[in-house]
Amino acid sequence: MECICYAPGMAGTGGIATTGGRTGTRSVAATGEPATLDALESLAIGPVAVTTLALAQARVELTFAQWRALMVVAEGADGATVSEIAVAIGSATSPASRLVTRMRDRGLVLTWKDARDHRATRVHLSERGWAVRDRVVARRRELLGSTLRQQPPLSPPVALILAQLGQAMRTTP
Numbered sequence: 001m002e003c004i005c006y007a008p009g010m011a012g013t014g015g016i017a018t019t020g021g022r023t024g025t026r027s028v029a030a031t032g033e034p035a036t037l038d039a040l041e042s043l044a045i046g047p048v049a050v051t052t053l054a055l056a057q058a059r060v061e062l063t064f065a066q067w068r069a070l071m072v073v074a075e076g077a078d079g080a081t082v083s084e085i086a087v088a089i090g091s092a093t094s095p096a097s098r099l100v101t102r103m104r105d106r107g108l109v110l111t112w113k114d115a116r117d118h119r120a121t122r123v124h125l126s127e128r129g130w131a132v133r134d135r136v137v138a139r140r141r142e143l144l145g146s147t148l149r150q151q152p153p154l155s156p157p158v159a160l161i162l163a164q165l166g167q168a169m170r171t172t173p
Contacts, residue, residue, distance in 0.1 A: 043165065050147075054140035060132050065089055066108075067136070069099055070125065073109060074133050079124035081114060097121070108132060 048064070055062055062070065072088040073080045080088075086096035100123055103109045108129040114120040125133065154162070 040165070044169070047144075050143045051136070051140055054136050054143055058132075058135045058139050060136055062132075065091070065099060066103055069096070069103065070108060070129060070133055073123050073125050074130070079122050081120045081122055083120065085123065103129075
């Protein structure tokens with residue numbers, strides 16, 4: 001079974017190596033070894049840089065926390081509550097509420113009291129919020145696509161692992 005491994009600084013490999021199909025090798029990904037954590041760290045940092053660049057190139061003045069809140073609201077079938085946004089961005093409810101108020105004042109979101117729980121404030125994207133989201137996501141996908149085209153094609157197992165990691169990271173607060 002071939003194992004794809006990451007080892008920073010491996011000359012001429014871009015840090016990627018395989019075990020060449022040898023059996024009996026441990027899967028680095030399953031052990032939490034430093035090389036795997038380094039690779040995951042790169043996967044976590046790289047998209048932040050790409051998103052920051054996409055925000056700048058789309059001429060959108062949003063902090064990264066505001067961008068994250070915008071995406072949390074966009075992903076919810078019924079928007080999100082301020083409390084849900086706070087959890088997703090790793091904030092207390094009060095600062096998240098102020099962040100949402102600033103976004104509302106800029107016309108990016110709409111807010112109202114939740115029909116089922118009048119203590120909760122529900123947040124939805126405005127038309128302007130959707131337009132900003134769509135513009136930045138489109139630019140980010142262009143940048144990611146450009147990076148991907150510079151790499152060798154991904155094998156189906158590697159693509160599956162990336163999809164699984166992406167889903168796991170998306171659902172981990």
